[in-house]
Amino acid sequence: MDVLAVRDAVRRAVARCRAGEGPVLIEASTYRYYGHSLSDPRDEYRTREEEAAWRAVDAIERLKGQLLAGGIADEAALAAVEQRVRERNARAAVRASQATDPAPADALRFLYTDGSSDDVPPGRGEAPLLAPLPVAKRGADGAITYRDALRDALAEEMVRDRRVVFYGEDVADYGGAFKLTKGLLESFGRDRVFNTPISEAAICGTAVGAAIVGLRPVVELMYMDFALMASDQIANQAAKWHYMSGGQVEVPLVIRASVGAGKGYGGQHSQSLESLFTHLPGIWVVYPSNPADAKGLLKAAIRTSNPVLFVESQGLYPAKGVVPEGEHLVPIGVASVAREGDDVTLVAWGPAVPDALAAAERLAAEVGVGAEVIDVRSLVPVDMDTVLASVRKTGRCVVAAQAVLGGSFVNEVVARIQHDVFDWLDAPVGRIGARNGISPQAESLERAFLPGVDDIVAAARALL
Structure with a gap:
């Protein structure tokens, strides 16, 4: 154990890294x-x-x-x-x-921060471009894909704030496994868009450190299943540093994770694990269902100084919708009434929202039932006020998600509804989710495994 030897080793390691000869692993014997x-x-x-x-x-x-x-x-x-x-x-x-003991009322103080990058510090804004930004192909009505909406959001925030960097597996030259970030390398260069080794723990761990020291990293996990490889970095580092430092440290980090359900990828590449992360206080969980929300929510996620797990459905990547050009923010923690109705409430998030909207159309056509569809948009924080107001109006409710039903956040929403508005309910609350098993690879089996429009229609009709 030698302080001067450590100093010398670290100085030499830093010099090698700055010369482009890194990385360097230092083994310290203590x-x-x-x-x-x-x-x-x-x-x-x-x-x-x-x-x-x-x-x-x-x-x-x-x-x-x-x-x-x-x-x-x-x-x-x-x-x-x-x-x-x-x-x-x-x-x-x-x-x-x-010192006096902390007040019991402060038990959850510093769990989240109100900090944001709404005001970019001098010298950090308007990043120069090395090439024009990729341009989304818009329809006559201004519609673009969910995939392009996400890329536009990321590109706009990188232009706006030089502290925003983006990295992950094959996201630079290749543009990511789903071509979502194609063109960003050419626009921003390798200092801000770069590839990583195949290590989700390294991706998320370095992002936590980068966020703590002043950057605002956005990182990509190719499949949400692989978030389990980085679970300690997400749950015990990103989620906890603000609280455990007494608010002295912020972790402005976005982890983009895609869900492969419905594409025949099998049990290790198809899991919708958003519910798992709702059980880990300190991190926000967002799951947009349409292109406009995908853009607005990702921009909002990058600007908050809270860590955000941003969940994306690969099945929604080609979906099209009208998305405002330029500045478009959707507040995190505010649900959307995607369709109004008076007879039954359908609550959903992610890919279950289009299914709920399709189910609402069928219910209207087949039995004359007006279904109100609530897109919660974010699970943490979750806007229960909008959900409960709808249930008070309709008296009936079905909650749907693509995740396996056992242990799903669906059950948390159902519990809140039954506890808070029990006297307004005219029937038990319906629950929809994937079957309690491992996602099959065969198309016929996966169709039977995942919930769909028919399941939501049947659950709603059972309440009438």
């Missing part, structure tokens, strides 16, 4: 003198001789000797430094012991 926890006396697996050997080469003691040998300090100066450190620590201990 020693923990005390137990792993207060209940660990350490004497069951260490000997006194072992500890004595390590104390003989203790980093602080070695540095003291080096300072003395170099004539940088004498014994009196070093003793004075040690005394100041002891006094500082003693003062800190006294302050801690005398």
Whole structure:
């Protein structure tokens, strides 16, 4: 253990990285003198001789000797430094012991931040372009695809704020597995759009660090299934740093994750796991259902200083819709009434929203029932006020999502409805989700596995 050796190694590593010869892995050999926890006396697996050997080469003691040998300090100066450190620590201990306990009302304080990049700092805005931005092909009515809406949102935010960087697996030259980011490399260069190794933990972990030190990274996970490989970085780092630092640290990070359900990709590339992440406080979860919301919500996600898991359905990528050009923001945490009705409420998110709208059309045509469709748009924060207002009006409700029904966020919404507006209900709340199993690869089996329009229609008719 040698402070000067560490300093030298780090300086050489930094120089190599800045010269384009990185990355560099530094292996630092150190020693923990005390137990792993207060209940660990350490004497069951260490000997006194072992500890004595390590104390003989203790980093602080070695540095003291080096300072003395170099004539940088004498014994009196070093003793004075040690005394100041002891006094500082003693003062800190006294302050801690005398401090009042936090108020119970503050138990969830700092869980999320109100911070945003609505105002870009001087020198950080209007990034120069190396080539014109890719242009979405618009229909006569101004409609573009869900895929292009997402790319437009990302490009506009990268122009607006130089702190926004984008990276992931094959997202640069290749434009991503689904060609969503094709052309961004040419427009912004490799300093801001670049590829990564095939390591979701590395992608999300570096993004957390980049966000903490001042960037606003957007990273892509090719499939949402792979978020499990980065679950510690997402759940224990991105989601918790603002709260655990007492609001001193913000993590303005967007993790884009696509869901492959409905495309025959099988059990490891088809999972809709948004519900899993709603159980991890500290991170927002967004799932747009149409191109306009995809653009507006992604721009809002990039601007908030909260970490956001931004879920995208691959099945919706080719879907078209009218999307405003230029500035278009959709507030996170505000649901949309996608269709008005008086007889039954259909609550959904992501690809279940188009299914709910199609079901509403069928219910009107087949049985004359007016179904109101609520697109929650974001699961965390979730706008229950809009949902509950609709259920009070209709008295009946079906909640639908593409995720496996067991443990789904569908059940949380249902529980809130039954708890908060039970007296307004004229029938039990219906629940729709994928079957409790592993997504099959065969097309016929996957159709049977995933929920669809028929399921929503049947659930609604059962309540009438």
